Amino acid sequence: MGGAEEGNEGASLASVGADARKRRVSYFYEPTIGDYYYGQGHPMKPHRIRMAHNLVVHYSLHRLMEISRPYPASSLDIRRFHSDDYVHFLSSVTPEAVAAATAGAGNAAPDPSAPSPPPTLKQLKRFNVGEDCPVFDGLFEFCQASAGGSIGAAVKLNLGDADIALNWAGGLHHAKKGEASGFCYVNDIVLGILELLKYHKRVLYVDIDVHHGDGVEEAFFTTDRVMTVSFHKFGDFFPGTGHIKDIGFGQGKYYALNVPLNDGMDDESFKGMFKAIIRKVMEVYQPEAVVLQCGADSLSGDRLGCFNLSVRGHADCLRFLRSFNVPLMVLGGGGYTIRNVARCWCYETAVAVGVEPENKLPYNEYYEYFGPDYTLHIEPKNMENQNNPKDLEKIRTVLLEHLSKIQHVPSVQFQARPPNAEPPEEEEVDLDKRPKRSLWAGDYYESDAEEYQIEDKEDLKEDGMLHDHDLDSVDNTTVDSDSRMDGKV
Template sequence: MRSKDKISYFYDGDVGSVYFGPNHPMKPHRLCMTHHLVLAYDLHKKMEIYRPHKAYPVELAQFHSADYVEFLHRITPDTQHLFSNELARYNLGEDCPVFENLFEFCQIYAGGTIDAARRLNNQLFDIAINWAGGLHHAKKCEASGFCYINDLVLGILELLKYHARVLYIDIDVHHGDGVEEAFYFTDRVMTVSFHKFGDMFFPGTVVLKDIGEREGKYYAINVPLKDGIDDNSFTRLFKIIISKVVEMYQPGAIVLQCGADSLAGDRLGCFNLSIDGHAECVKIVKKFNLPLLVTGGGGYTKENVARCWTVETGVLLDTELPNGEFE
């Protein structure tokens, strides 16, 4: 049965072949694993599959500073030793290493989110999925937390061309600080981030008093959570908060970042969510029947990430996957 929603899905196999380096927790190969599962369950037959365009430098500079974009374009593993000042200025190094095809990787995942937003704007689809996107820590002039280009900000800027208000929801275990910061002074984007609270936990943003400023005051919402939160508590909180936010804010479109490092057993995470609990949040958001852009994000235990995003692709397609497959 085809879902009543029209759904587009963006994927480029090249995105899964980049390598951040030995011992780095970010493994883009998880995107290939997700895609293979999506194909194995025949989910591709129920949606339109697109290869994203590679975002042009000028598109990336809609948010990022032109000099930062230009540097990402130019730097290679072989030349990085010549640019120690710039590497420090743009925060490239340990967390955000310079690797082979780095810029192309950024172009692909950002292109997917921009394309997804454009398809929604043109009302060609109700839901658009880009599991390669969701890199929510990147700042205007610097990389942060494994994120180089903030595709979410670029996608939201695209949606703002057609919608007066956009709601951004983030269920990654880490605070969606890059997106929050980008829209901190505007009421046209409301950001809601559910994440682990604590100064010692990346990105260490003290979030309780961060509610937005000037026109954006009260349009940034943070839900700081403790280690070990389970499905019951998380989904209850999520449903109450997001239902109220949608009712009061009345967004024209929603962007949902589904970082899978909030799952139990993640290499870097500390929550206790099952795949079903994580997917329940996707179900809740889908029920609002608003144009919906869904991305990936963190997630460092590859098999769990691939299972989670496959199940959530199924949720968006109103397709339950055979029970017990993922136990």
Template sequence: MGPKRDVMYFYDPEVGNFHYGKGHPMKPHRISLTNSLVLSFGLHKKMTMFRSIPASDFNLCRFHAYDYIEFLKKITPANIREFPYSTLNTYNVGDDCPVFGGLFDFCAMYTGASLQGATKINHQECDIAINWSGGLHHAKKREASGFCYVNDIVVAILELLKYHARVLYIDIDVHHGDGVQEAFYLTDRVMTVSFHKYGDQFFPGTGDMYEIGTDRGKYYSINVPLKDGIDDHGYLYVFKPVIEAVIQHYQPSSIVLQCGADSLGCDRLGCFNLSIKAHGACVQFVKSFNIPTLVLGGGGYTISNVSRCWCYETALLVDADITNDLPYTEYLEYFAPDFSLHPSISYARAENLNTRQYLDNIIQSVNDNLKCITSAPAVQMQAVPPDLIDFDSENEDQEQYLSEVDQPPSIEPANEYYDGDSDNDKDLGVDIETAID
């Protein structure tokens, strides 16, 4: 099992009460369900829980364009008609990325939790930081995409880069982690590894095996494009050797793990056949390397299964054994009829099109690309810029410990899928040195 690792958990009781709109598959309410299970299983006793601090405009503009963040701050369902269609189109706001009440507050909330987790890791106050409300990997520098408005992952990685020469990003969402890959496509400071369904008709339409990065970032983007119906055995068959080889070659000093649960079987928008145990096995495998890790949520559109999965993975991260029988919570009816942690969700909704030969070819391709990296990239020593969140002075009083979070009355809300064109933003990548200064 390895040495015990200190775990911190970041959560805001309000985050589950935002609502994308009637019929929308993205449902922040799943975070409330997850947290309820975490508390009911007593997992909060094995980690330090914080009420997260919302990210400021300054935090968000380390990656995102100022005009885009100002737009998110101003637009509301009440004034949306005052904005020209061209403006809404520019920022890609519409059916898939709707304007809903509290939109900017929601973005600041989930991004702040990821940023806070990164800061705690930087100061070696924890080995693992968890933010299940984060992981919104599609958002671009100047536009929303795939139910994601602010890319908390990029903001958090920029913070980690102040203290860590190399950050490894791993994405097990069914959708390609395009926004994160694009942000770091030109640098060797971040290696992105995404396991996802790939195809022209599947959002976001990117993530081909031959997208490997460019300039200094050549060979530092790794994509594992999978076909419909991959099962537990096939997924772990390719995941473990790829991640092991990446860590051996790249030698990261911190990891960001996006745990999108739409790769589970029976997901409303997914097409894989993973069980919760196999999804968790990926998390456990990454944990086994004993590298400081920021663990984030992501996609997931059958909310009862998403919350089961993230609760189970929280248990794995704190080394707790929990029963298959779910304890009583205010949300117990969501888990009918079996009321179990591991329901039968991995049965084949789609034929498994991933042959052994296809998976072997992917593994070989990744290994060939890694051989082109002569050694782990070094970084010149320099003064460390101040933290994006200052925990000393005025913000010290904002930092709240949570033992058992009092959850406000829940509002039934919505979850992730955007079927559109790939990003056309001319500003490929982010200037690492400028962003972290």
């Protein structure tokens, strides 16, 4: 594996970054991840992960790290956190069965030849699937890939095979033990942390998504072995949790920190708050491993976000945590202006390996998404920062007071270490021979007016980037869409 000094071998890699000390970086990527499709008009687009990976490769960052294809997490792996009935539901439900149930056919006599009975409307409501969390083709395989990457990243860190492990398909922080939430079905973060806890006494979880990391906080609310710290928009905003007074319970009291913020949070304000809180957390809690959720919906201009961070400002959080030289897992999360998500996660990959890429983007398969500037970095919007310094200082004071209540670093009694998560036997899972599913295969999505400037519809059709049913909403310049959903992830 190459070190940071080798950065100049990539044509688009400029000088070595300021924090260029060598790190062994492991990067997990499932090549089919971009094929999964939540449905027409849905803002969550796994295609953004493929776009980010494409930039990573064209910047030659892949030469500076170990690239791994994740093993799909098994049902048993997923049941380490999620309930049996919920996992069974996810692994067996199909869009056709949901359509039948919602059309009133769900109560019909079951088909004896079907592998499992169709879901009932009661089940759909119980597991919270529907408009925000739709059932789509390959849903469970998508969850397996996301969770498998985070579990695999944890194993790399546990075994000392990497200093930093990246899984941009992870970070789905809203999923609960027995239900989907906020575009998230399986909480890969919780599964990754549970794996880390086999080797590490204390794990710190930090969340910079614009939405509160409620699913992870809830999972570890009563333990001191995991501290959760979430920086998020608070108020009339999904999921509505993450009050500054939510601090954990029982053994976990003071081990949950919430940093409630307002619209327009900019680089300077965010950096000041982040560094002050995290520096104290690292001093007091002394984690043996750190997990950073890098939801990119906190970037300026995100379709569902309301912060005003630049790519550099967002990445400064990773840069700061990297400087502590503690085993670090880095995950994705939200992000709905997909060209900016790709920019952000590519740049943060560069930060992880310790290089500073050129701002001018190399030509790549999705180059037209990044017009008209074709640059890696974006300029923040001219929007008001509704976080005034006095309010931020009050928040900082309250949180530092919470941290002062921690009397000592939590310890763990000696006990037998659970076995590592094991990859399946090769004969059980052959990734090259999995049955093909009817997944959305195009690289262009109907609701991406801001993402792609359409110049020639016929060229896009010939290239496989536009499909016949897209033409109803496409004119000669852009795709028209006012499709937005309440913020999730």
